[in-house]
Every structure is written in C-alpha cells, then in structure tokens.
Amino acid sequence: MPRIRTPETILTAPDASQPMLKAVEKQLGVVPNLFRMVSNSPSALEGYLGMSAALSKGRLPAPTRERIALAVAEINECSYCLSAHTYLGKNLAHLDDAEMVANREGSSGDSKAAAAVRFAAKIARERGNVGDADLEAVRQAGYDDAQIVEIVQHVALNVWTNYINKVADTEVDFPVVQSRQAA
Numbered sequence: 001m002p003r004i005r006t007p008e009t010i011l012t013a014p015d016a017s018q019p020m021l022k023a024v025e026k027q028l029g030v031v032p033n034l035f036r037m038v039s040n041s042p043s044a045l046e047g048y049l050g051m052s053a054a055l056s057k058g059r060l061p062a063p064t065r066e067r068i069a070l071a072v073a074e075i076n077e078c079s080y081c082l083s084a085h086t087y088l089g090k091n092l093a094h095l096d097d098a099e100m101v102a103n104r105e106g107s108s109g110d111s112k113a114a115a116a117v118r119f120a121a122k123i124a125r126e127r128g129n130v131g132d133a134d135l136e137a138v139r140q141a142g143y144d145d146a147q148i149v150e151i152v153q154h155v156a157l158n159v160w161t162n163y164i165n166k167v168a169d170t171e172v173d174f175p176v177v178q179s180r181q182a183a
Helices: 015-028 033-038 042-056 062-075 079-091 099-103 110-123 132-140 145-168
Strands: none
Touching: 015 033, 015 042, 033 042, 033 079, 033 145, 042 132, 042 145, 062 079, 062 099, 062 110, 062 145, 079 099, 079 145, 099 110, 110 132, 110 145, 132 145
C-alpha cells in the first residue's frame, strides 16, 4: 500500500499540479502513478518535469537514456522504475529483452552505449566517486564533456525517481519487473 497519497485523478491533485498533469496525459496518453504521487508537491513535479524535458533535448539518444535508467533502477532495487523503464525501453526506445538485461547488469550490446551505461552504473554505485580511468574510458568511447555531464544528470534524475518511489512505495502501474537483488 502506498505510503504517500497518490491522487486518484488529475482533478483531485493540487490545483497548481493539474496543468502539468494534463500535459503529461497529453504526452503519454495516461498519467502514471509516479506523476500523480509527486503532484502532491507542485514544485517537485515542476522540477521533475523541467529536468526531464531539458535532458530530452540533450545529446544522449533516447535508447541510451533508457539504458541508464534501467542500470540505475537495478542498482537501487526500484521495482517501479524497472517496470516503467522496461516498458519505455521496449515500446519507445525499441530495446530488445537481451539488451535490457545487459543494461540492468551495467552494460550494453552496443559498444558505445556500453561505455555510457558502465560509467552511469559506476556513478550510481560509487555515489559519484569515479576515477580518471573511468572518465577516460567514457571519452574513448566517443562521449564529450557535455555528454558526460548529461550522463551524470541522468543518473541524478533516476536516483531521485528511484528514491521517491521507494519512499512512497508507489503502486506499479506498468507490467511489474522486480530487481534481481530483491527477487
């Protein structure tokens, strides 16, 4: 049972959150529980949506962003995010099952993406304490400083969603995927 209230509908969310939830519904066709739960704080919802929107304009391709989300969700044992990003990975980023398994293990079948996912996983596991060799490896794979900053930002955003979903015990409204560690 969720530990933080999830408004049942857009209209039962705080007034200031309603336009943002309507925009989510327009974009996704539905309003996932995460968004409705976060809408308890219009400021938090605005921050989450703003960072997500800004990062979607970055230079990391959508499949790489989903790969990073899967790796971080697995590290943080977040079933909500694993479920959501498995669904998004398959249906929006067109990642196959083998690729998503590799992503959850901190790798990828694509050599360039593998470097980004390994780097993101190291950031998440080591709380940002990466070495010069880690930065060199991601640079050697073809990522520049702007993309490295974006990788770090994606890790931070995904850690936040992992943590808020774990704190809230958000009800999963996607086909359920459990972390291997929790299983």
